[in-house]
Amino acid sequence: IHLRDTPLVGWAAVQKRVFDxxxxxxxxxxxxxxxxxxxxxxxxxxxxxxxYSQRRMGLDGRTFRMLKFRTxxxxxxxxxxxxxxxxxxxxxxxxxxxxxxxxxxxxPQLWNVVRGEMSIVGPRPLLPEEVARHDEHEKRRLATTxxxxxxxxxxxxxxxxxxxxxxxxxxxxxxxxFWLDIKIL
Numbered sequence: 001i002h003l004r005d006t007p008l009v010g011w012a013a014v015q016k017r018v019f020d021x022x023x024x025x026x027x028x029x030x031x032x033x034x035x036x037x038x039x040x041x042x043x044x045x046x047x048x049x050x051x052y053s054q055r056r057m058g059l060d061g062r063t064f065r066m067l068k069f070r071t072x073x074x075x076x077x078x079x080x081x082x083x084x085x086x087x088x089x090x091x092x093x094x095x096x097x098x099x100x101x102x103x104x105x106x107x108p109q110l111w112n113v114v115r116g117e118m119s120i121v122g123p124r125p126l127l128p129e130e131v132a133r134h135d136e137h138e139k140r141r142l143a144t145t146x147x148x149x150x151x152x153x154x155x156x157x158x159x160x161x162x163x164x165x166x167x168x169x170x171x172x173x174x175x176x177x178f179w180l181d182i183k184i185l
Contacts, residue, residue, distance in 0.1 A: 025114055
């Protein structure tokens with residue numbers, strides 16, 4: 001798959017942003033009691049910090065701080081630095097395992113959506129270290145605002161390799177429509 005022009009320009013970009021702000025704001029209001037309960041549970045079971053923020057790359061390679069509820073021990077990255085978690089990662093807290101399994105750890109990303117750093121739907125935001133290793137074809141995923149969920153995440157009936165994930169993301173960017181976002185949601 002090669003990236004051509006994205007349909008996400010002009011009125012379409014405005015429509016997507018309005019949708020993101022509306023849905024993100026409503027979701028934040030509705031999720032506030034759950035988010036407060038999760039924050040209290042994290043504080044009680046493993047202390048502070050409650051949130052984990054990580055530098056990610058968004059639209060056109062701009063960096064931002066992506067938020068998540070902390071699911072690992074507070075010192076999890078002290079020895080190894082940021083690394084992908086494994087299925088039975090010993091650094092994960094018991095509550096953290098539940099939050100990840102249910103994707104509740106992602107709720108703070110609604111703030112990133114309302115702030116315009118992320119979208120509800122789009123390719124997942126990339127680590128700067130990952131982008132530094134990407135070729136130009138793979139970097140084309142930075143042509144749109146990253147999302148909380150995306151096309152390859154909802155097609156996870158099987159495990160995909162890296163090239164397939166890139167292709168799903170580029171397909172989404174090239175074929176974006178409001179109805180594709182609704183279908184993914």
